[in-house]
Amino acid sequence: MxxxxxxxxxxxxxxxxxxxxxxxxxxxxxxxxPSYTCGNVTIRYPFWKMDTESPTQFCGYEGFEIKCSDNGEQHNISEITLGGDNYYVQCINYDDKSMLVADYDVSSAVPGPKICPRVNHNISLGTLPLNLSTYSVNLSFHFNCSGCPSFATEIPCLDNNGRKSCLGTSTEETEEWDGYSCYEEVVTAVIDEHKKKSSNFQVDFGSVLEKGFGLQWGRTxxxxxxxxxxxxxxxxxxxxxxxxxxxxxxxxxxxxxxxxxxxxxxxxxxxxxxxx
Structure with missing residues (x-):
C-alpha cells in the first residue's frame, strides 16, 4: 500500500x-x-429600529429602518425615509401589512397649526416593496399657474404674486394642465374618506394632509x-x-x-x- x-x-x-x-x-x-416601542408605534419585523440595530447587521427589510426621534416638544416620534424624504409613521398594522404615514413637513410631528402647508416633494417609493393602500388617493398640487381648470380646486393661501396654486387628482391627464402654464407639480396622497368628508377643502386641506395616507408592503x-x-x-x-x-x-x-x-x-x- x-x-x-x-x-x-x-x-x-x-x-x-x-x-x-x-x-x-x-x-x-x-x-x-427584536421588537421596540416608539411612542404608540411598535417597530418589529420587517421593520427595524435605527440607532439600536447596527446598520452593518439588522433583522428586517432594507429601506424599512425607522428612527425614533425627539422634535423638542414631542418625544418618541417614528420616522421612515422614503426616496430621501422623511415621513411620520402614525401606525403600523402587522395583520394586514399596512402602515399610516404622513409627509413629515405637514404632519402633526411638526409643532404648530397647519393653516397653509406646502408639500415640497413627490412620494418616491423606488424599488421598495410598498404600494399606496386602497383607501388612499393621489393628490396633485400645481403651483404658480396662470389659472386653475374647472376640475381643480384653487388653494388661495398658496397663490404667489398673482399666480395660482391648484389641487387636482392623479386622474387628470397632463395635457389638461398644459394651457395653464404651471411651473411645478407635486404629487402626494391622502386618505380618500378624509378628503370626501371635508366640507371646505380649499381651507382645511392641511388637516387632511396631516392625517396622512396608507401604504401596504409585500415580500421582497x-x-x-x-x-x-x-x-x-x-x-x-x-x-x-x-x-x-x-x-x-x-x-x-x-x-x-x-x-x-x-x-x-x-x-x-x-x-x-x-x-x-
Whole structure:
C-alpha cells in the first residue's frame, strides 16, 4: 500500500472553508429580531429600529429602518425615509401589512397649526416593496399657474404674486394642465374618506394632509426562501442577505440551508395604534 505525502499548502487549502465560517461567525452578532416601542408605534419585523440595530447587521427589510426621534416638544416620534424624504409613521398594522404615514413637513410631528402647508416633494417609493393602500388617493398640487381648470380646486393661501396654486387628482391627464402654464407639480396622497368628508377643502386641506395616507408592503424577492422556511430576513455588510431562523441559527438564504451561527429569539407584539 502506497502512502501519499501532501505538502502543507494542500492541507491549508482544505481548512480554508472552515476558517471562513469561523471568521464569518465572529463578524455576525447574535440577534433576537427584536421588537421596540416608539411612542404608540411598535417597530418589529420587517421593520427595524435605527440607532439600536447596527446598520452593518439588522433583522428586517432594507429601506424599512425607522428612527425614533425627539422634535423638542414631542418625544418618541417614528420616522421612515422614503426616496430621501422623511415621513411620520402614525401606525403600523402587522395583520394586514399596512402602515399610516404622513409627509413629515405637514404632519402633526411638526409643532404648530397647519393653516397653509406646502408639500415640497413627490412620494418616491423606488424599488421598495410598498404600494399606496386602497383607501388612499393621489393628490396633485400645481403651483404658480396662470389659472386653475374647472376640475381643480384653487388653494388661495398658496397663490404667489398673482399666480395660482391648484389641487387636482392623479386622474387628470397632463395635457389638461398644459394651457395653464404651471411651473411645478407635486404629487402626494391622502386618505380618500378624509378628503370626501371635508366640507371646505380649499381651507382645511392641511388637516387632511396631516392625517396622512396608507401604504401596504409585500415580500421582497430576496426574502422569499427565508420567510417560506419560517425565517426572518436580514442583512449583513459582509455576507449580504441572511436568514434568522426560529431554531436560533442564522443561514445564508433559508432555514435549513448554509449554517452560519446560533442563538435567536423572536418577539411579536400587535400594533398599538389604529386608523381613525
Amino acid at each position: 502506497s502512502h501519499h505525502i501532501y505538502p502543507l499548502s494542500h492541507y491549508l487549502l482544505l481548512l480554508l472553508p472552515l476558517f471562513f465560517i469561523i471568521v464569518l461567525s465572529a463578524e455576525i452578532n447574535n440577534s433576537t429580531c 424577492d430576496e426574502c422569499e426562501k427565508c420567510e417560506e422556511s419560517d425565517g426572518r430576513c436580514g442583512n449583513h455588510s459582509t455576507t449580504g442577505h441572511i436568514c434568522f431562523c426560529s431554531d436560533g441559527t442564522i443561514s445564508k438564504n433559508e432555514c435549513g440551508g448554509t449554517f452560519i451561527i446560533t442563538t435567536l429569539k423572536f418577539q411579536f407584539y400587535p400594533c398599538l395604534s389604529i386608523l381613525v
